[in-house]
Amino acid sequence: MNTADLGLPVDVPSTALFTDHYELTMLQAALKAGTAERRSVFEVFTRRLPNGRRYGVVAGTGRVLDAVENFRFDAGVLGFLRERRIVDDATLDWLAGYRFSGDIWGYPEGEVYFPGSPILRVEGSFAECVLLETVILSILNHDSAIAAAASRMASAAGDRPLIEMGARRTHELSAVAASRAAYVGGFASTSDLAAGFRYNIPTVGTSAHAFTLLHDCERDAFRAQVESMGRGTTLLVDTYDVTEAVRTAVEVAGPELGAVRIDSGDLLLVAHRVRQQLDELGARDTRIIVTSDLDEYAIASLAAAPVDAYGVGTQLVTGSGHPTASMVYKLVARAESADPKAPLKPVAKKSSGGKTSVGGRKWAARRLDEDGVAEAEVVGTGPVPAELADRQLLVELVKGGEIVGREPLDAARERHAATRAGLPLSAIQLSRGEPVLPTEYVHGRSGSQ
Amino acid sequence: MNTADLGLPVDVPSTALFTDHYELTMLQAALKAGTAERRSVFEVFTRRLPNGRRYGVVAGTGRVLDAVENFRFDAGVLGFLRERRIVDDATLDWLAGYRFSGDIWGYPEGEVYFPGSPILRVEGSFAECVLLETVILSILNHDSAIAAAASRMASAAGDRPLIEMGARRTHELSAVAASRAAYVGGFASTSDLAAGFRYNIPTVGTSAHAFTLLHDCERDAFRAQVESMGRGTTLLVDTYDVTEAVRTAVEVAGPELGAVRIDSGDLLLVAHRVRQQLDELGARDTRIIVTSDLDEYAIASLAAAPVDAYGVGTQLVTGSGHPTASMVYKLVARAESADPKAPLKPVAKKSSGGKTSVGGRKWAARRLDEDGVAEAEVVGTGPVPAELADRQLLVELVKGGEIVGREPLDAARERHAATRAGLPLSAIQLSRGEPVLPTEYVHGRSGSQ
Known part of the structure; x- marks a missing residue:
């Protein structure tokens, strides 16, 4: 192409x-x-x-x-x-x-x-x-700032994969370069299709609250997603009540459900509860993905939590407090x-x-x-x-x-x-x-x- | 075109x-x-x-x-x-x-x-x-963050013009959008040629330390610039010794010298000294442009200083501490x-x-x-x-x-x-x-x- x-x-x-x-x-x-x-x-x-x-x-x-x-x-x-x-x-x-x-x-x-x-x-x-001064500095100052933040987050995440999700928080082309820099720094994938297109970085996606709200009830939304994307999909479980959502999710997708995403609340506490609930429901292989204003400190604080992947947006694309180098x-x-x-x-x-x-x-x-x-x-x-x-x-x-x-x-x-x-x-x-x-x-x- | x-x-x-x-x-x-x-x-x-x-x-x-x-x-x-x-x-x-x-x-x-x-x-x-979610948020979150910082800087600057000079501190296309947002927020011009090209924002330029260092002495550099750009140009006076540079600048360009730029040091103190020196040399209409990591607070602190224009880079394009909205x-x-x-x-x-x-x-x-x-x-x-x-x-x-x-x-x-x-x-x-x-x-x- x-x-x-x-x-x-x-x-x-x-x-x-x-x-x-x-x-x-x-x-x-x-x-x-x-x-x-x-x-x-x-x-x-x-x-x-x-x-x-x-x-x-x-x-x-x-x-x-x-x-x-x-x-x-x-x-x-x-x-x-x-x-x-x-x-x-x-x-x-x-x-x-x-x-x-x-x-x-x-x-x-x-x-x-x-x-x-x-x-x-x-x-x-x-x-x-x-x-060449200006364009060289623009590129290195931006991309290096993002990569430095990504590297710290990757250290904090250890073996767990990091997903870059920050496109909506920065200029649309800055976002593409940020996905690239995050990948260099240790991120595994991105939500940004333009970055996937331009740099062949793996892209991934879950679902937004809007998708649940579009449907008449959460069960309808989960069913629609599973029927279209398969049981390996990631269901977003915090639109209404997390416990109820996890129960519904496993009822709809079965214990083969790929993952659930938690995007709000006390992630440490909620992740533990959700893991326990998933295990009790027999969904032992269902992964837990957390998002919600994560930075390297929040990632580190979740090291002992039963979390399988992190989605990082704002703090990645803004260099975690240092947006330029x-x-x-x-x-x-x-x-x-x-x-x-x-x-x-x-x-x-x-x-x-x-x-x-x-x-x-x-x-x-x-x-x-x-x-x-x-x-x-x-x-x-x-x-x-x-x-x-x-x-x-x-x-x-x-x-x-x-x-x-x-x-x-x-x-x-x-x-x-x-x-x-x-x-x-x-x-x-x-x-x-x-x-x-x-x-x-x-x-x-x-x-x- | x-x-x-x-x-x-x-x-x-x-x-x-x-x-x-x-x-x-x-x-x-x-x-x-x-x-x-x-x-x-x-x-x-x-x-x-x-x-x-x-x-x-x-x-x-x-x-x-x-x-x-x-x-x-x-x-x-x-x-x-x-x-x-x-x-x-x-x-x-x-x-x-x-x-x-x-x-x-x-x-x-x-x-x-x-x-x-x-x-x-x-x-x-x-x-x-x-x-449309992602692209709409990318644009509004980035541009609004820059415009908010620009607006505060414009308030602080009062009637004095602000020049956007941050291209080298952010992604090359983010810089173009930042110039545009800064203009909305009250900036008068930009150093970024792509922003001038795309949005018809006035572009301005002075000179870098490299230009002075390229020449055998500061006088040669000033002479080269004035001969090419005219007496209305802006000479950069802090490569070696500011007092000596101001004297040389007025000797070379005459009292019709357009402006001098100060890019380091205690700007409040230096601006006062340079103003006094320029006046003593008869260069009463020569303007003083200051740059050097300015933000809205630094601009406000120079309100009583004899400064005629501010050039702002890093803090503008990074939203002065808040790079996203x-x-x-x-x-x-x-x-x-x-x-x-x-x-x-x-x-x-x-x-x-x-x-x-x-x-x-x-x-x-x-x-x-x-x-x-x-x-x-x-x-x-x-x-x-x-x-x-x-x-x-x-x-x-x-x-x-x-x-x-x-x-x-x-x-x-x-x-x-x-x-x-x-x-x-x-x-x-x-x-x-x-x-x-x-x-x-x-x-x-x-x-x-």
Whole structure:
């Protein structure tokens, strides 16, 4: 099936306008000044994790690659920029031929990160790199925020599957990306059909209170659902009285009933009661799915309850209190002339506002202790110490403008699970704390850029 | 210019998959049970405002109308649903002919709302209405959350313009909708070119630290920008030393310099110093734009500072602590048979979990006091009291499937400003408090549905 044929907006033909106005005016000024072609290195990093979080999760890398590939200024976009006089004709001509021709390295998707980790490194001319700032940050900041929340929820849920149900709580396309990021973070499935369509994530559904209310009585509703969907379906049992609903559900579907869903009330108490009732009715294999404003803490509090799956909505798609990842895209080195062989010089903002950055093109490696557990995020400029050479984190994603880093979404999901398992145990504590790994800086000679 | 020609994803050809899996399985079960055609009324409302907020702001209505109009199951979408066996063939046949043919009434965009306000009322067969739940909630929950934050920021900013700069902090298409919602809430412009393109919102841009760092010195950077963009440009003055940068800026551009931007440090203190310095340098008309993690509180704290405009990013696009509006879409009345003339019967969930709803198709009106200031949100079923007849809030948006409620975005923006001005003064207090209007319920006879 060709997704482009459907015209569905989750397929993105051009990403060039997901760009802040000033990227284009900076381009215009640099073109005129003769500085636009200076070789430059931009890095994406975050100065801190959200308050109390132990680690961040890189997500959206695959979407960044799509965005870079589709970043083109076609006639319609150029017409808009001309009509609104956003940039001059010389700049429009330059944009018409735009195609990113540089290199991108980055942490692979699903990897964890810490303050200062060089999550993405974009290298090319200033002109071609500066334009990508906004769309790269949009994707990484959103998707990584969701994946971090998902990862905590997945830790809390243990072996029980998590269902992403948050589409109605966020922008309709943000929801599709959130399902994707949640899958990377450890969720098993989604309610969002667009996410199933676009990313092949398994979709699942139960039933809403409206379906019960549509019918003359709960029994009619359950019968209608079972007759259509089969006994393996999930019946929603909290529209009126839960105990009565569970009894009716098993009468209608028999002990082969797939699952019941509880969406309100004291979930811990109700789950225990429903489990007991189901067992007494002989429905020992009927599963219990709980939903209702769950977050990682609520999930953890249900660890001892007889719950088989969790449906999570609002708190997942809003990053469980941290809906953005605060990553920035900073120029860290640039050539002193437009000569492609001119050496790179580290640069950094030096103002008093606490927004300083570390200049220079960076590598990163994760040092392990004797037991093979991660013990430090090492970030450096200059040569990589020999003992860290095979622990490097950055991988090649784009080479001379060609995408070389694509991978199936399951690879990112598996990488995240493995990476999280290799962190110190305190990483999966839900309580607030410091980043679970310290970031150590190793400064090389600036001449070694 | 035809936006569809650009293939830009902000133009949405089909919205049918922005739908939760269970909407389709409920449809299948209802079709089989013969209940799918029962006339039904769904309402969108919220049970509470975000903690401490005084009012909500309806935003996204125009996007909802686009979504309803484009909600079609074409061959590609149907192929996906068939291949994944999400619904049976009879349901696929029904979906192939789907076109919403019912009625939608709602609060006009920009209007304020309170707990229980029937923000949107969707009426038609159960089958055609239930499918719209997810996409309607996605749009209204996201856009209204942003507009509410924008409205508070606009109150705090008074006559000073607000620039929306949050694209990099949220999903790339969420950002476009956020710019639109911010404009409704009172923002003047956006940095997001896609929002300018799609919704004709004015776009503006300044310059980034990277531009200064690209050049051999700050003077070179300022000169490059002024030579390309003219003296009216905005120079970023906090890359190195602010005092030195302001001096250099005026030397390069002359006292005609348009504006300087300060993006870090103690903005109150720095703004005062920069204003004094600019005045001493004769640049009395040079404006000061501040950015740097502003929210409504930071904006208010700068009321006495010599600031001319605010750029707001993260806190705007994340709803200033409340990124979603917690609206729900509930069946409140339905016919007892598929007969199109069968009377409607109010319905409501009645479980113990605190998620009860008020059944019945509702009207809403805002009662004014003697001075013409709003004093209560009155929500009722049955006949509208005569004294409230001309204060009704719901307007017709879709009639028999035809969109009748489209309006220019500026109409929503102006409506919001006027509506907010008609609320009690405490509405614009930033401190936490109760909703500024109480919601009163007037219950008509249930037979009067």
